[in-house]
Amino acid sequence: MDGFQQRREQKKKDILTTAHGLFMTHGIQKVSVAEIARKAGVSQVTIYNYFENKHKLIYESFLYYVDEAMSEFEETVDSDLPFPEKIKQLIFNKKQTAIQIHPEYYQYMMREYTADQGNLIERIYAEKTMPILSILLEEGRSKGYIDPSISMEAVLFYINILKDAMQREEIYEKVLPLTEDITKIFFYGLVGEKRE
Amino acid sequence: MDGFQQRREQKKKDILTTAHGLFMTHGIQKVSVAEIARKAGVSQVTIYNYFENKHKLIYESFLYYVDEAMSEFEETVDSDLPFPEKIKQLIFNKKQTAIQIHPEYYQYMMREYTADQGNLIERIYAEKTMPILSILLEEGRSKGYIDPSISMEAVLFYINILKDAMQREEIYEKVLPLTEDITKIFFYGLVGEKRE
Amino acid sequence: MDGFQQRREQKKKDILTTAHGLFMTHGIQKVSVAEIARKAGVSQVTIYNYFENKHKLIYESFLYYVDEAMSEFEETVDSDLPFPEKIKQLIFNKKQTAIQIHPEYYQYMMREYTADQGNLIERIYAEKTMPILSILLEEGRSKGYIDPSISMEAVLFYINILKDAMQREEIYEKVLPLTEDITKIFFYGLVGEKRE
Amino acid sequence: MDGFQQRREQKKKDILTTAHGLFMTHGIQKVSVAEIARKAGVSQVTIYNYFENKHKLIYESFLYYVDEAMSEFEETVDSDLPFPEKIKQLIFNKKQTAIQIHPEYYQYMMREYTADQGNLIERIYAEKTMPILSILLEEGRSKGYIDPSISMEAVLFYINILKDAMQREEIYEKVLPLTEDITKIFFYGLVGEKRE
DNA sequence: AATGAATGAGGGTTCATTCAT
DNA sequence: GATGAATGAACCCTCATTCAT
Numbered sequence: 001m002d003g004f005q006q007r008r009e010q011k012k013k014d015i016l017t018t019a020h021g022l023f024m025t026h027g028i029q030k031v032s033v034a035e036i037a038r039k040a041g042v043s044q045v046t047i048y049n050y051f052e053n054k055h056k057l058i059y060e061s062f063l064y065y066v067d068e069a070m071s072e073f074e075e076t077v078d079s080d081l082p083f084p085e086k087i088k089q090l091i092f093n094k095k096q097t098a099i100q101i102h103p104e105y106y107q108y109m110m111r112e113y114t115a116d117q118g119n120l121i122e123r124i125y126a127e128k129t130m131p132i133l134s135i136l137l138e139e140g141r142s143k144g145y146i147d148p149s150i151s152m153e154a155v156l157f158y159i160n161i162l163k164d165a166m167q168r169e170e171i172y173e174k175v176l177p178l179t180e181d182i183t184k185i186f187f188y189g190l191v192g193e194k195r196e
Numbered sequence: 197m198d199g200f201q202q203r204r205e206q207k208k209k210d211i212l213t214t215a216h217g218l219f220m221t222h223g224i225q226k227v228s229v230a231e232i233a234r235k236a237g238v239s240q241v242t243i244y245n246y247f248e249n250k251h252k253l254i255y256e257s258f259l260y261y262v263d264e265a266m267s268e269f270e271e272t273v274d275s276d277l278p279f280p281e282k283i284k285q286l287i288f289n290k291k292q293t294a295i296q297i298h299p300e301y302y303q304y305m306m307r308e309y310t311a312d313q314g315n316l317i318e319r320i321y322a323e324k325t326m327p328i329l330s331i332l333l334e335e336g337r338s339k340g341y342i343d344p345s346i347s348m349e350a351v352l353f354y355i356n357i358l359k360d361a362m363q364r365e366e367i368y369e370k371v372l373p374l375t376e377d378i379t380k381i382f383f384y385g386l387v388g389e390k391r392e
Numbered sequence: 393m394d395g396f397q398q399r400r401e402q403k404k405k406d407i408l409t410t411a412h413g414l415f416m417t418h419g420i421q422k423v424s425v426a427e428i429a430r431k432a433g434v435s436q437v438t439i440y441n442y443f444e445n446k447h448k449l450i451y452e453s454f455l456y457y458v459d460e461a462m463s464e465f466e467e468t469v470d471s472d473l474p475f476p477e478k479i480k481q482l483i484f485n486k487k488q489t490a491i492q493i494h495p496e497y498y499q500y501m502m503r504e505y506t507a508d509q510g511n512l513i514e515r516i517y518a519e520k521t522m523p524i525l526s527i528l529l530e531e532g533r534s535k536g537y538i539d540p541s542i543s544m545e546a547v548l549f550y551i552n553i554l555k556d557a558m559q560r561e562e563i564y565e566k567v568l569p570l571t572e573d574i575t576k577i578f579f580y581g582l583v584g585e586k587r588e
Numbered sequence: 589m590d591g592f593q594q595r596r597e598q599k600k601k602d603i604l605t606t607a608h609g610l611f612m613t614h615g616i617q618k619v620s621v622a623e624i625a626r627k628a629g630v631s632q633v634t635i636y637n638y639f640e641n642k643h644k645l646i647y648e649s650f651l652y653y654v655d656e657a658m659s660e661f662e663e664t665v666d667s668d669l670p671f672p673e674k675i676k677q678l679i680f681n682k683k684q685t686a687i688q689i690h691p692e693y694y695q696y697m698m699r700e701y702t703a704d705q706g707n708l709i710e711r712i713y714a715e716k717t718m719p720i721l722s723i724l725l726e727e728g729r730s731k732g733y734i735d736p737s738i739s740m741e742a743v744l745f746y747i748n749i750l751k752d753a754m755q756r757e758e759i760y761e762k763v764l765p766l767t768e769d770i771t772k773i774f775f776y777g778l779v780g781e782k783r784e
Numbered sequence: 785a786a787t788g789a790a791t792g793a794g795g796g797t798t799c800a801t802t803c804a805t
Numbered sequence: 806g807a808t809g810a811a812t813g814a815a816c817c818c819t820c821a822t823t824c825a826t
Contacts, residue, residue, distance in 0.1 A: 008810080027303065029225045032795060043812045045798085054796065104303070111223060146386050154377035155386065157367075161357040181350035189385035190342050190351065204785090228820060239787045241823085250821060400789085419699060421617045424816060435791045437819085446817065496695070503615060538778050546769035547778065549759075553749040563745075573742035581777035582734050582743065596806090620799060631808045632801085642800060 483554045
């Protein structure tokens, strides 16, 4: 990739992250292309040169974000933390964008891509999330942390919704003090750990 | 309330439910006042006569929805189902709007009312959800279903996120077969029910 | 039709004629909706309230124009001028919009409506122009002005292209002095009237 | 002209014909410089290097087209076909771009060059079309095909409008079966050839 | 109280044209 | 001389809101 290509790629990335940031803060529909352009320091038309559509921009910004999320996710799973720590990190580590698709995007993608690429999201889960996750859960099972009768899907579901909740600033702040309780419930359930 | 007032109230309710329905299906920002007016069979101006703003309309539509949700919630709690059934119903009964505030509204409210009424949602939780929920959880504790060392907030949190997930059509469909597993995890955790 | 309707109808007509006028002078694509609005003394949005689209506006403006043209045409045919005079009037009377569809519209309609309503224009010819014209030509034949072996289509074709040419300001001016010659050719051809 | 110049000239011609082709198919205003560049396989800027303006490009493309038309026209006139055949060919030979200026250009030129070069078109007629045509018509007269009392302008006018009509695909197709009738009218008029 | 009509402001998108390499 | 990148201006269109009846 030569200098041209590189600068182009860089600028594209700049626009993408600017857009993504704005989308996350103000929602997708409320952010105008003009605003993105202003904040990214380029002309509106430049954005169109790179992305053709607002739609496409959202789409690519979404993919970009998914990619980032996935590599972070993989990193955690591959790390040599003890299993419960990995789980905790997955759920509570705010920096981690991972696993879960942010509701803002989710809703947008669902609304706009129902027929065609609605399965896009399913594909991402099937091809990216699940494979990595299954490694993690296998580890959990083999080390006796996970009831083997429980399906992987159900576990993923819980991790997802927990992660999802943590993504929301307001919730995150409020439940941070509850970290211990939440983890406890996750591992031992409402009934609690009362084997003697 | 005389006939006039009644008809007025009725019309207001009509507009409210029409609006709410559209908001849930197409998102809040995508629904125009004109569309609501058309579907409710009134003029746009009538909507303004009743609600002053699109903002206010959303706001009232939100409150209306919360109220409905709460009475349904209360009903379940007050019923004489066994405790685990109540929990299941809370989480999986699709008809139940209850407890949880729909993400669409949530996001909107958060975005628009940050400073002022951001606490509105907190107030709803504090004044409506929690009191009812605490009754339910007290029952759970007294009947030995809940580890007493776990905070009510944490339990509410779980119920909330589970409920929240169930609100999303796509998720609901996919996890319905997982009902048993999900309940199991909720009561006994990842580790599973393996006492002595 | 009550007062409301009437005023509405009138305003619609105003916009229509304004638009038509501008289209004729500056071409269709060069005229912006904003310009029409300005010249018609209404807001741009009002135009959209009435016509939904620039496309639709053009379309209706086209139909409006065709209608006008047809009634003028009919009037001439029904008048009690002698046959050659009718022909002359048809061809040279500038006020007459008649018969022929203006090239500007023609091209636009053709370009945009190829598949669907491309036949729209043909339909207009078939259902409106031809019936009236056939009356005229029948008269011409019966009075010995027209060689009966010549097809009606061929005559219509000539009238059309002559009329068409007259619609163009620049040509009209230049050929007005040629009126006699042109008529002569039309009736007696290049070879001229040199019988016996 | 050296190799450089030649290649330059060739590229210019390529752009010109590409542009001309697109103009004829989609209209002048609807074709963007970007589209021409893409189809001609050059950069947009290259087009600007050669033509300075879209305007100028149109203009040159117009001249290019006129030149071609004229040489074809001349060829026909100079050929040794019998006079009526020449006329027929002039009118009906589709390949012939000749004499007549295509309405698309005509309108555009008229609209943009009204004051200044509006006479450009007149000049073309005066300096190019008429001289050639007059040769043809002289031939027609001398051979008894043309009533000498008819002005050359009037004849040119007829040929023009006939040619013009033939340029329009839709019309061409429809009147091709009428060839004989149209020619007949052209030579003998409506009244028909009824000398005994 | 209710409506049809009207509007200012703003959003996405396209285009002819210029800049920098 | 040729190109990829960038842009200001303009265009079509939508929307929440107000006016007049």
